[in-house]
Amino acid sequence: MTADAQTPVILITGGSRGVGAATARLAAARGYDVAFSYIANEAAALGVAGDVEACGRRALPVRADSSDPDQVARLFASVDDAFGRIDVLVNNAAIIARQSRLEDLGFERMQRIFAVNAIGPILCAQQAARRMSHRHGGRGGVVINISSASARLGSPNEYVDYAASKAALETFSTGFAKEVAREGIRVACIRPGHIYTEMHADGGEPGRVDRVKDSIPMGRGGQPEEVARAILWLASAEASFITNTVLDVTGGK
16 A cells, blocks of 8 residues: 555554554544554554554554664654655653552663653654654644653552653643644643553553542543544644643543
8 A cells, every 4th residue: 555645644652552552543544544663562563553454544563662762763764754744643652660669669760761751752752843843844743642640640659750750741741832833733642541551560450440440530440442532633623723731531530
C-alpha cells in the first residue's frame, strides 16, 4: 500500500500494548496511517501493525527508545521516509517500576523513569515541532501527551517517582502549548486514571485496578479504548479551539 499525501499520519510512542495499541487501532479505523514505536516486544508490535493494515491503512512499527535522542531522530526520519508528513504525535511511552516507598527508591530507577516519562516526550515534541510548526513551513498539527492521574494524586507508597515524572510532563505541556499556539500546533494532555493495562504487572501488582476500583466514583476501572477515544477526539477538528489543557479520563477520581 502506498502513502497517500492526503491521509493524515499519527505517530504513537509505546504503541505495541495498552493505551498505545488501542489508540493505533482506533486511529486506523478513523482513517489515519499509523506509525508507532516499541521497545522489545516485536510480536506484539507486528500484531498491532496487522490490525492497522486490516483497516486499510498503512502501519509503520519502529523499534525505538524515546529517551534516546539519536533513536528519536531515527524514528522521525523513518516517518518522513514512509509518509512524508506527521499530523499527530501521541507521547504515550512510559514506564513504572515495582511499588515502593521513597526510602527504597534507587537512583538509577529515578533516572530511567524521568528519562522515559518526561525527557522522552520533550525529545519527541521537539522533533514534531520542527515538522509541524508554521515557522518551519509545516502545516500544523497536534501533540498529545499522556500523563496520569498520579500527577495529581502523588501515588504515595507506590510510585512517587512515576507521579513526579508525569507532573513534569504536564508542566512541559503547558509551556510548549503556549510556545507554539500561534504556529498551528495544539498541545494537550490526557490524564488517565486506573486503566486495565499490562503496566500494572510491571509494578508488581497485575490486579491493582480491581483492588482500587471501589475508590473510583464510577465504581470500575477504565478500558484502554476509552482513553483512545479521548485522544482521538482531542486530535480531531472537533477540538480545534482546545490547547494547553488536561483532560481527565479517570471515572471521576
